[in-house]
Amino acid sequence: MASSPIIALYITICCLAFVMSKITISFLLYKRWARKRTIIDDTLSSGRMVIFRSPATQSLSSKAFMKKTMKLSNKDIIGSGGFGTVYRLTVDENTAFAVKRLNKGSKDIDSGFERELDAMGDIKHRNIVCLHGYYIAPQFNLLIYELMPNGNLDSFLHGKLSKQSPLDWATRHRIAVGAARGLSYLHHDCLPHIIHRDIKSSNILLDQNMEARVSDFGLATLMHADQTHVSTVVAGTFGYLAPEYFDTGRASTKGDVYSFGVVLLELLTGKRPSDESFVEEGTKLVTWVRDVVQDQREEHAVDSSLGSNFSVEEAKAVFHIANQCLEADPSKRPTMIKVLKMLEKSRSKSLNN
Numbered sequence: 001m002a003s004s005p006i007i008a009l010y011i012t013i014c015c016l017a018f019v020m021s022k023i024t025i026s027f028l029l030y031k032r033w034a035r036k037r038t039i040i041d042d043t044l045s046s047g048r049m050v051i052f053r054s055p056a057t058q059s060l061s062s063k064a065f066m067k068k069t070m071k072l073s074n075k076d077i078i079g080s081g082g083f084g085t086v087y088r089l090t091v092d093e094n095t096a097f098a099v100k101r102l103n104k105g106s107k108d109i110d111s112g113f114e115r116e117l118d119a120m121g122d123i124k125h126r127n128i129v130c131l132h133g134y135y136i137a138p139q140f141n142l143l144i145y146e147l148m149p150n151g152n153l154d155s156f157l158h159g160k161l162s163k164q165s166p167l168d169w170a171t172r173h174r175i176a177v178g179a180a181r182g183l184s185y186l187h188h189d190c191l192p193h194i195i196h197r198d199i200k201s202s203n204i205l206l207d208q209n210m211e212a213r214v215s216d217f218g219l220a221t222l223m224h225a226d227q228t229h230v231s232t233v234v235a236g237t238f239g240y241l242a243p244e245y246f247d248t249g250r251a252s253t254k255g256d257v258y259s260f261g262v263v264l265l266e267l268l269t270g271k272r273p274s275d276e277s278f279v280e281e282g283t284k285l286v287t288w289v290r291d292v293v294q295d296q297r298e299e300h301a302v303d304s305s306l307g308s309n310f311s312v313e314e315a316k317a318v319f320h321i322a323n324q325c326l327e328a329d330p331s332k333r334p335t336m337i338k339v340l341k342m343l344e345k346s347r348s349k350s351l352n353n
């Protein structure tokens, strides 16, 4: 049997080892915390954070925001596009933002960030996604947006959600009117006017009430009131680009009207502009619909997921509006103010019957 001094020695060694391990772990944890703090402090001091004051951001300090941003990981990603990755940033159970991270290094991405700031800085409109702030650092930029809980229209029309929760006719119509109102505001009420240049269903986001919000101003171009167009490098998304813009690089509000016409066709038919079936038949959504309207077969082209739960008269009216937006000659296309009025009328007409 071991004598009691030896047992006492063992116990002392064990206690010492326990205390030492605790001290080592605490030291390592402290170093990790201090390193993170330094990274946050360095990032904050080398960058510039601007948070626009509003009820949504009043409880948020730049430092608290940066801390949360540093913790973002792949599981927080809600989308990604040609210019960057969008994360969900949760502040507390009632507050969350969408943060778009744009890595620096490419001229396109840097100018996308500047365009987005120029265009969105002062905009407050119920059909345009709200920019709450931004952050400029040497390695990356951040844009802080209001979070749209229902994601984008593209997922509801063509993604998983099109099967799980297909949009009913009233919602589709409301989305069309909301997006038209947002676009009309950019074209006619903002000074200088704003040409979006990338209107498509994935850039129409949906708030908690399924109201449309125009988003993604990475290609937006400012146009002074006395200008009819702005010459740019052709950019945007295949299937949505107006023919004259594609051919000449002349961007105008009428180019957005064309892209909006394509979105109307998506809402009506549930088909993508570049749907494979069209490619196989050597046609495209726009041409197919033109033929359908000419043959007065509109109700057969309406998204089958609607069944018979839509107003034929109203659908015909919206097909007609879409076709006007898709006129090959831009001068024959209506302005967005006119499109908005026609869309509003098409609904109230059927509601009154």
Ligand SMILES: Nc1ncnc2c1ncn2[C@@H]1O[C@H](COP(=O)(O)OP(=O)(O)OP(=O)(O)O)[C@@H](O)[C@H]1O
Pocket (backbone or CB within 6 Å): 078, 079, 080, 081, 082, 083, 084, 085, 086, 098, 100, 129, 145, 146, 147, 148, 149, 151, 152, 198, 202, 203, 205, 215, 216, 218
């Ligand atoms: N404020 C937001 N709230 C919720 N989701 C958002 C928000 N902003 C963007 N998203 C999601 O992130 C996706 C990517 O957005 P982003 O604007 O970067 O690219 P995109 O429009 O899909 O593509 P590209 O920039 O190449 O045209 C969107 O389609 C949308 O689903």
